[in-house]
Amino acid sequence: MNHHPTIKPSADTRTLAQSHFRTLRMGTPFQPRIDALALTNDWYNWAGYRAPHSLWDEELEYFAIRSQAALFDISPMTKYRIEGPDAEAYLDRVTLRDVTKLKPGRVHYTAWCDDEGFVLDDGTLFRLSPTRFRLCSQERHLPWLLDSAIGYQVSVEEETEAVAGLALQGPTSFAILREAGFAGVERLKIFDVAEFAHDDAAVTISRTGFTGDLGYELFVPADKALSLWDRLMAAGELRGIRAIGYTALNRARLEAGLIVANADFIAAEHAIRADRLRMPDEIGLGFMIDPDKGHFNGRRAILEARTKKKLRHVLVGLEIEGNIPAEHAIVYYKKSREVGLVSAAMWSPMAKRNIALASLQRPCGDTIVDDLWVEIYAMRELQYQKLMKKAKVVPRPFIKLDRRTANPPADF
Amino acid sequence: MKAWDAIVIGGGHNGLVNACYLQRAGLDVLVVEKNDWVGGAATSRELTPGFLYSNCSYVCSLFRPEIMRDLELPRFGLQVISYEGGAVFTRDGDYLANYRDHDAHRREFARFSKRDAEAYDRYSRDVTRQCRFIQPLLMRTAPDPTSFRPRDVGELLYLGKKFAGLSAEEMALTLRFWTMSISDFLDEYFETDVIKANFALSGIIGTALGPMSPGTAYVLLHHYMGEVDGSVGAWGYARGGMGAVTKALAASFKASGGTIRTGAEVDHVLIRKGKAKGVVLAGGEEIHGKLVISNADVKRTFLKLVEEKELPDIFLRHVRNFKIRGSSGKVNIALDSLPEFPALPKDSPVYRADMHFTDSIERMERAYDDWKAGRWSADPFLDMMIPTTLDPTMAPPGKHFMSCFVQYAPPKIGGRDWTEADRDGFAESVIAQIADYSPGFRDRIVHMEVRTPREIEAEVGLTEGNIFQGELTFDQLVFNRPVPGYAQYRSPLSGLYMCGSSTHPGGGVMGAPGRNAAAEILRDLAKPTLHMSPAHDVI
Numbered sequence: 038m039n040h041h042p043t044i045k046p047s048a049d050t051r052t053l054a055q056s057h058f059r060t061l062r063m064g065t066p067f068q069p070r071i072d073a074l075a076l077t078n079d080w081y082n083w084a085g086y087r088a089p090h091s092l093w094d095e096e097l098e099y100f101a102i103r104s105q106a107a108l109f110d111i112s113p114m115t116k117y118r119i120e121g122p123d124a125e126a127y128l129d130r131v132t133l134r135d136v137t138k139l140k141p142g143r144v145h146y147t148a149w150c151d152d153e154g155f156v157l158d159d160g161t162l163f164r165l166s167p168t169r170f171r172l173c174s175q176e177r178h179l180p181w182l183l184d185s186a187i188g189y190q191v192s193v194e195e196e197t198e199a200v201a202g203l204a205l206q207g208p209t210s211f212a213i214l215r216e217a218g219f220a221g222v223e224r225l226k227i228f229d230v231a232e233f234a235h236d237d238a239a240v241t242i243s244r245t246g247f248t249g250d251l252g253y254e255l256f257v258p259a260d261k262a263l264s265l266w267d268r269l270m271a272a273g274e275l276r277g278i279r280a281i282g283y284t285a286l287n288r289a290r291l292e293a294g295l296i297v298a299n300a301d302f303i304a305a306e307h308a309i310r311a312d313r314l315r316m317p318d319e320i321g322l323g324f325m326i327d328p329d330k331g332h333f334n335g336r337r338a339i340l341e342a343r344t345k346k347k348l349r350h351v352l353v354g355l356e357i358e359g360n361i362p363a364e365h366a367i368v369y370y371k372k373s374r375e376v377g378l379v380s381a382a383m384w385s386p387m388a389k390r391n392i393a394l395a396s397l398q399r400p401c402g403d404t405i406v407d408d409l410w411v412e413i414y415a416m417r418e419l420q421y422q423k424l425m426k427k428a429k430v431v432p433r434p435f436i437k438l439d440r441r442t443a444n445p446p447a448d449f
Numbered sequence: 450m451k452a453w454d455a456i457v458i459g460g461g462h463n464g465l466v467n468a469c470y471l472q473r474a475g476l477d478v479l480v481v482e483k484n485d486w487v488g489g490a491a492t493s494r495e496l497t498p499g500f501l502y503s504n505c506s507y508v509c510s511l512f513r514p515e516i517m518r519d520l521e522l523p524r525f526g527l528q529v530i531s532y533e534g535g536a537v538f539t540r541d542g543d544y545l546a547n548y549r550d551h552d553a554h555r556r557e558f559a560r561f562s563k564r565d566a567e568a569y570d571r572y573s574r575d576v577t578r579q580c581r582f583i584q585p586l587l588m589r590t591a592p593d594p595t596s597f598r599p600r601d602v603g604e605l606l607y608l609g610k611k612f613a614g615l616s617a618e619e620m621a622l623t624l625r626f627w628t629m630s631i632s633d634f635l636d637e638y639f640e641t642d643v644i645k646a647n648f649a650l651s652g653i654i655g656t657a658l659g660p661m662s663p664g665t666a667y668v669l670l671h672h673y674m675g676e677v678d679g680s681v682g683a684w685g686y687a688r689g690g691m692g693a694v695t696k697a698l699a700a701s702f703k704a705s706g707g708t709i710r711t712g713a714e715v716d717h718v719l720i721r722k723g724k725a726k727g728v729v730l731a732g733g734e735e736i737h738g739k740l741v742i743s744n745a746d747v748k749r750t751f752l753k754l755v756e757e758k759e760l761p762d763i764f765l766r767h768v769r770n771f772k773i774r775g776s777s778g779k780v781n782i783a784l785d786s787l788p789e790f791p792a793l794p795k796d797s798p799v800y801r802a803d804m805h806f807t808d809s810i811e812r813m814e815r816a817y818d819d820w821k822a823g824r825w826s827a828d829p830f831l832d833m834m835i836p837t838t839l840d841p842t843m844a845p846p847g848k849h850f851m852s853c854f855v856q857y858a859p860p861k862i863g864g865r866d867w868t869e870a871d872r873d874g875f876a877e878s879v880i881a882q883i884a885d886y887s888p889g890f891r892d893r894i895v896h897m898e899v900r901t902p903r904e905i906e907a908e909v910g911l912t913e914g915n916i917f918q919g920e921l922t923f924d925q926l927v928f929n930r931p932v933p934g935y936a937q938y939r940s941p942l943s944g945l946y947m948c949g950s951s952t953h954p955g956g957g958v959m960g961a962p963g964r965n966a967a968a969e970i971l972r973d974l975a976k977p978t979l980h981m982s983p984a985h986d987v988i
Contacts, residue, residue: 054556055543055794057557058794059796062552085551085552085555085556177567177570179564180638195563309574311619
């Protein structure tokens with residue numbers, strides 16, 4: 038017999054971590070503050086965290102983003118710390134955009150693909166120093182990132198739990214950061230990132246966000262999360278700061294024309310049905326591809342699909358007549374041929390238009406942009422009101438706010 | 450003398466499924482069963498007062514929901530309950546659990562390896578893709594690739610089209626899946642020993658192969674392609690033990706007018722001029738039937754119940770060489786209280802799940818080495834669970850039934866038959882392993898049923914005690930199961946059919962062989978099969 042277990046539980050960290058099964062939806066480092074504000078108790082599961090759909094009123098939370106400033110907890114977002122002398126070369130190889138053009142102190146929105154050119158995820162890449170990056174994404178990719186690191190002098194570390202994140206978005210967000218004492222924050226242009234002192238530690242503030250509005254994202258060590266929250270709330274009291282849930286944010290992101298993995302496209306490692314895989318050109322991320330930079334994962338397949346015209350789908354913005362949201366409606370060509378599906382839709386309060394994101398089968402959405410229709414099934418008091426509404430392909434973002442990029446940023 | 454329309458030899462789940470479908474098609478069907486009870490390897494017996502054991506088969510996932518519905522099994526008492534994932538105890542006093550909650554599952558794996566925790570999604574995607582490829586094949590008769598009958602050509606085209614519909618990457622994965630060892634397969638996803646052991650167990654259960662033997666990756670798939678009410682890959686308990694499945698089948702059969710004779714062991718199939726005409730019981734009684742359907746495995750059917758001279762040589766050679774190798778045993782234990790596992794928090798859901806003590810592939814393979822040498826494993830692999838944590842019908846309140854599937858146990862010990870002493874030694878290897886992780890375990894034992902391949906063969910009739918009626922290796926699947934040219938439930942003898950797990954799509958309490966055989970029989974009789982639901986859609 039070779040089984041001789043030591044019965045007494047060892048006190049190592051692995052054993053200590055056993056108790057997670059008692060808390061299936063964990064709290065983030067900000068949870069005490071969010072719980073105190075959660076009047077609706079309307080929670081959802083964001084990657085194993087208890088995250089709010091809304092805190093007090095999803096409509097009003099949306100208007101907080103657009104008129105004042107909204108504080109949204111992004112801690113559950115997956116975060117990787119990527120560091121080493123080869124970090125730039127490594128990320129240039131793994132991700133689509135040219136990382137050599139990403140200067141320290143800058144952020145870009147990018148995506149990464151498997152070897153067949155199918156999108157694994159999209160996310161933001163922060164260059165914190167010449168040799169240190171942070172990659173943020175919806176899904177988890179550690180095996181892919183580690184396997185891709187073979188041959189590079191680079192370390193990849195998952196730091197989702199260790200780093201807390203907040204999005205502060207809306208017209209007064211800059212003024213709040215200034216009031217909070219983050220000296221020099223006015224120098225941050227869109228997609229800039231810099232470190233600021235906070236509570237004997239550093240907070241990373243970037244002028245980025247998911248709303249298409251003036252806004253910032255802040256990352257701190259988890260143990261400094263509550264003091265950061267309190268600092269922002271205190272500074273924002275007279276400027277209308279409000280904590281919000283995901284429903285409001287989701288509306289803002291749709292107006293900004295931004296896509297969400299596994300909502301607007303299926304990430305390759307999750308796609309059980311092989312025909313659900315998408316290349317960057319098929320979900321509106323073709324602009325990221327730089328054929329002139331060196332090799333990157335998926336390059337050959339992506340360029341071949343372009344030359345051989347094998348790209349079968351396209352993701353577009355739609356403007357739909359009327360005001361009934363077309364969420365998950367089927368898109369038709371000439372009212373008869375099924376050519377795609379709406380993945381997100383809403384009446385846009387900012388654009389005063391009925392907007393949607395849709396995946397269409399080319400050539401629809403590509404060369405054919407007329408005579409497109411959406412079939413809306415609107416459930417009203419236990420009856421479907423079936424509507425066939427005309428849709429036209431329009432550029433994204435659906436709204437463009439000057440304050441997002443204004444320099445210096447305005448007070449509101 | 451009465452001639453039945455059909456006589457089914459063996460009242461196991463497939464025999465009963467087959468009989469139900471034939472009876473409901475208007476045939477007058479008799480099931481003959483050698484034991485005094487029906488059920489074959491899906492039985493629940495009260496061997497000590499107050500305790501019901503699932504004596505052989507112990508969990509339910511593969512049983513086709515189409516069959517449950519067609520045969521109205523819920524009306525006859527069948528209820529299947531999902532349970533929590535499971536756990537592997539580690540030798541350092543910890544454990545690795547599988548939780549149903551996706552994020553809890555990830556966090557649990559992350560305790561051992563952050564990388565492996567994030568590798569699970571891709572693993573799960575790939576396994577799911579393969580299950581979806583195979584699932585629709587379960588409820589179809591395998592095509593005969595040598596035949597030019599339109600139906601076989603059509604079925605081959607269906608298979609070919611399904612395969613051609615896969616991407617190049619998926620095709621490669623399919624071929625690898627059907628041929629690789631589970632150990633090699635898992636190496637492509639995971640790095641941690643205990644995590645690999647956790648998954649590898651599904652690749653060896655019921656199989657006389659080790660985790661490093663080619664072909665075991667498919668065995669894992671076979672254990673994953675079932676479902677509990679649409680939750681693919683989930684396993685559940687039949688309420689009242691696995692006997693509840695066959696009890697419901699028997700009740701459904703009788704309600705539709707069928708007849709069951711228990712305590713009726715078939716000595717041989719009655720054959721006149723190359724045609725099956727009925728069966729002769731061990732006491733000499735002749736029962737006549739227009740058709741005979743054998744639920745016994747292919748070796749028992751054609752090497753014991755049919756005279757060799759009635760069969761073609763090549764067919765017989767194939768049958769003799771068909772691999773049915775005993776590899777497992779079973780220990781059923783009545784406990785007067787719930788055992789404690791100090792490694793496990795008292796409120797852990799793992800008490801309601803399957804538990805294992807083999808925390809590395811190497812230990813699994815070493816256990817298999819003992820089998821090769823003709824010994825039971827000194828450090829066996831256990832698939833252990835306590836169904837009474839979810840099912841109140843199997844033991845009095847506070848008392849428990851523990852089911853231990855044990856691997857490996859060879860059909861013979863060093864070339865000779867098992868003895869009583871061997872059986873006790875085998876049981877001791879199991880109890881000792883449990884007691885290592887659960888102090889005081891021995892004192893809780895009220896009663897024990899120990900089943901080596903010898904007992905399983907003698908009672909259930911499975912050759913060598915092989916739970917699948919034949920290995921699930923690629924050479925013995927689809928149109929090669931059980932014998933090339935005879936994969937469509939017919940035999941060389943007119944009127945004699947097969948309906949057991951030796952036939953496509955193989956073992957486990959699935960019912961598909963019994964159902965598919967009924968479809969072929971009704972086709973031969975030109976009877977409608979409107980009472981048989983087509984396979985559920987895989988969308």
